[in-house]
Amino acid sequence: MKSALTPAGQDRAAEFEEIVRRHQSMVFSIAYHYLQDRSAAEEAAQDVFLQLFQAAPVLESEAHLVFWLRKVACHRSIDHARRRKLWPRIGLDRIPEPASTPGGEDVMLRERLNRLVRTLPEKTRMIVILRYQEGLELEEIAKVMGIPTGTVKSQLQRGLAMLRGKAERWIGRVRA
């Protein structure tokens, strides 16, 4: 793959649509887990694909395209959160308790964890998303976010400790 897209015409649009369908869940999920708002996440994800179409970056392979999309999705999500002030820190007390579901405690815990992720600081949150949604290694996260690997490692440990502490407190409350 020399470029993400062929130069012009009908083929270009068809090829682009195929790229969107192939990667929409990845881009949307990064934005959704970061913003925790479906409409804002959709807007951010659309912006990412629009940027891909307009900038037509020269991408050498499918892996390069995925890397580019992840990177731009991260930046766009952070921009969206900052621009719309969507991300005031939400305290645990302000997060509504999930309704009890037939799946039991595990499903509730996952739902809770999902909500707890948005209580993390912005950089830490994105690192956690890239690690556990995308399954990236620390070095890959560092490349996507443009920060040192050591920072990724320390932020990830910090984020996990925060999440674990909050989750344990919640489990304690639920079982009490």
Next chain:
Amino acid sequence: MNRFEDELKEALKRREPPPGFAERVMARLETAPRPGPWRRLAAWFRPPVLRFAVFACIALLLFAGVRYESRGRERLRAEAARDQAMLALRITFDKLEAVREKLYQAAPAAPLRVVLPEPHRAEGEKK
């Protein structure tokens, strides 16, 4: 990876966007502004093209440098050969001049007679 991390992975599983997402992206492309001439021009300076241009320039400079260097060396060799030839001619001229001077001093009035060396003769041959 422990159970907590497994749960986190499950919690952060990829989710599908709302239905019709791709169609809405394609619809936005129709209304989005087209890249202007400057952006298209800038595309020529994106890394791969730029890399090729830099590589071509370096190759050209190297080629020109090697050519210039080899021509310079050839010129220096020619100049050195010319200087050596000039020196040899000067030495020969000086020697001849010295011989002529000696000849004049020995017999200034006598006509100049060229004495050629006798040819080699085989032994036993009569003169």
